[in-house]
Amino acid sequence: MSSLLREEMQRVLFRPGKQRLVEFIEIEEPSDGRYFLCVSVAKNKVVQLSIVRCQMSQTAIKSGSKRSHTKRSSIQECYRRTEVWSLQDLTLVDGRDPDVDDPCFLLHFDKVRSVTAISCSAKYAIVRAMVALSDQYCQRSLNLRNFDWTYIKPTSFYSNRGDCVVLTQICFYAFNLVCLSMCPVPLDS
Numbered sequence: 001m002s003s004l005l006r007e008e009m010q011r012v013l014f015r016p017g018k019q020r021l022v023e024f025i026e027i028e029e030p031s032d033g034r035y036f037l038c039v040s041v042a043k044n045k046v047v048q049l050s051i052v053r054c055q056m057s058q059t060a061i062k063s064g065s066k067r068s069h070t071k072r073s074s075i076q077e078c079y080r081r082t083e084v085w086s087l088q089d090l091t092l093v094d095g096r097d098p099d100v101d102d103p104c105f106l107l108h109f110d111k112v113r114s115v116t117a118i119s120c121s122a123k124y125a126i127v128r129a130m131v132a133l134s135d136q137y138c139q140r141s142l143n144l145r146n147f148d149w150t151y152i153k154p155t156s157f158y159s160n161r162g163d164c165v166v167l168t169q170i171c172f173y174a175f176n177l178v179c180l181s182m183c184p185v186p187l188d189s
Contacts, residue, residue, distance in 0.1 A: 009038065013052065013079050018043045023129035025122040027051070027115055037115055039087070039129050047087035047133045049107070053080050085109050088138055093127060095146040124151045 006021060014021045024038040034054040041047050055078045085107075092108035103117040105127070117123040127144070131152060134142040144152065 005036075009036070009052065009079055013081065014038075014040050019048070022133060023126055024052075025126045026118045028118065029053075035082075037117070037126060039126065039133060041133065041137065045137050047137050049085045049087060049090070049130070050081045051083040053082050054078070055080070083113070085113075087130065087134055087142075090130070090134075090142065092143045092145060093130065093147075095123070095127075095144070095148075098146050098148045128152055 006024065009024065010021045019040040019042045022039045022041055024036045027035050027037050029035040029051075033056075036052045036054065038050045038052050039047065040050065089109050090107060092106075094106040094108065096102055096104055096106065101120050103120050103123050105115055105117070105123055107113045107115060117126070124147075127147065128151075131142050131144070134140060
């Protein structure tokens with residue numbers, strides 16, 4: 001589902017503005033509709049953060065034949081940016097408390113913008129993308145506070161590798177344990 005959303009937002013919002021959508025997460029907002037926090041890169045290598053609102057609209061479409069005058073309804077998703085910032089203007093990302101599973105974080109621009117992701121993993125995914133883009137395009141490290149660094153920049157041998165490799169290793173070890181447990185053990189009499 002997220003790949004379909006990514007393609008649709010890329011086609012409708014970002015491609016016409018010569019931008020590439022790098023990462024997005026769904027966020028909770030008090031008003032109706034679905035909201036997303038998006039990170040995009042423009043052709044001139046300016047990184048932007050934007051809040052995108054997705055609103056469902058129902059339109060009437062005429063049927064294809066000339067004889068039939070029936071109309072059918074189609075639900076279309078309308079994407080609109082409600083807020084836009086430059087990553088260069090972001091002075092601090094505050095995770096609030098690294099020891100608590102809290103999907104809320106604060107983006108410090110001229111004003112502080114509170115963002116509530118739909119999950120903690122989404123919060124860390126967007127922050128990882130912002131850190132990488134800040135290093136790559138802004139040539140500065142992003143100022144982070146109250147985040148668990150093991151989830152932001154993995155340093156251990158296993159976490160730097162892909163999830164599939166780690167999962168394969170776990171399955172291999174589990175298979176070995178099952179095989180060992182099925183081996184007959186000689187009993188001393």
